[in-house]
Amino acid sequence: MNPAAKITAFTAALAASFGAAYGIGAAVGPGAGSAEPAESTAHAESAGPGAGDSPAGGLQITEGGYTLDLRPPRLEAAQPGELRFTIRDRAGRQVTAFQREHDKELHLILASRDMATYRHLHPTRADDGTWSTPVKLPAAGDYRVFADFTPAGENAADLTLGADLAVSGPYKAAEPPKPSRTASVDGYTVSLNGTLRPEAPEHITFSVRKDGRPVTDLQPYLGAYGHLVALRAGDLAYLHVHPDGEPGDGSTKPGPEVSFTATAPSPATYRLFLDFKHDGTVRTAAFTVPSGEATTPHPTAPSAEPEDGHGDGPSDRDEDGGHGH
Numbered sequence: 001m002n003p004a005a006k007i008t009a010f011t012a013a014l015a016a017s018f019g020a021a022y023g024i025g026a027a028v029g030p031g032a033g034s035a036e037p038a039e040s041t042a043h044a045e046s047a048g049p050g051a052g053d054s055p056a057g058g059l060q061i062t063e064g065g066y067t068l069d070l071r072p073p074r075l076e077a078a079q080p081g082e083l084r085f086t087i088r089d090r091a092g093r094q095v096t097a098f099q100r101e102h103d104k105e106l107h108l109i110l111a112s113r114d115m116a117t118y119r120h121l122h123p124t125r126a127d128d129g130t131w132s133t134p135v136k137l138p139a140a141g142d143y144r145v146f147a148d149f150t151p152a153g154e155n156a157a158d159l160t161l162g163a164d165l166a167v168s169g170p171y172k173a174a175e176p177p178k179p180s181r182t183a184s185v186d187g188y189t190v191s192l193n194g195t196l197r198p199e200a201p202e203h204i205t206f207s208v209r210k211d212g213r214p215v216t217d218l219q220p221y222l223g224a225y226g227h228l229v230a231l232r233a234g235d236l237a238y239l240h241v242h243p244d245g246e247p248g249d250g251s252t253k254p255g256p257e258v259s260f261t262a263t264a265p266s267p268a269t270y271r272l273f274l275d276f277k278h279d280g281t282v283r284t285a286a287f288t289v290p291s292g293e294a295t296t297p298h299p300t301a302p303s304a305e306p307e308d309g310h311g312d313g314p315s316d317r318d319e320d321g322g323h324g325h
């Protein structure tokens, strides 16, 4: 598969820039495909060190021994179509055992590369592990498909695999979305408070109003009052975002505010998609925000003048390090 090989090589370079060396470790690690149990206990069978630590996902078609196999990886614009795919393990077998996360075994996110179109779908899994969902996309262009799931197994970590999807038809590149902290959808106005920061978890809060009045009777959707996906402009890195609290926990109110904890993998612009449910309908509000400054300085690379010893402690310098990545 030549295109797949190209994508893998490309994303491997990106992954390296995140310091996500676990992908390589897992790929060449011992025991892959081994039928014989190790002499020691099962801890050697973990899904790979740090497999859940990276804040950015979706840049690779293969990660942690699992592969997203999208077929065919193309659709026609403005036509009802069907997306089919499988998740394969190291041995190439179709995976049929998943853990439920937010009420579903697998969340499928589609986004156009220009970040104008977004879909959050829940495909159906056949017994043999083939997933499928009807889909109709409005415009031609390059899309990214994200499969967000956790394989069965005690040590399995949440994974997001990403694959390219081509949608054919007349194409005109869209303007990138302008920065916006307020979104309107079907008479609802949603405002965003808070700032994503590189490598530091931050709370971000959305406030939902309808016809100017706060909405206080949001309905649970996927085990929360909102479901948030954040994508990085430039490469559509997929951020894991976790809701703060859940319906019925005694402290989480059904609006007007819905809050999340998210970490930006790098300084960049992010597109945020909030799904929320009210009056029986799920709607999506989209925002575009630049990330803020890092709150904790990076370990700074040693400069030209040699320092003795401690190059990796937190720096107290108050100017931003000008080092590039």
Ligand SMILES: [Cu+2]
Pocket: 104, 106, 107, 108, 120, 121, 122, 222
């Ligand atoms: Cu979902």
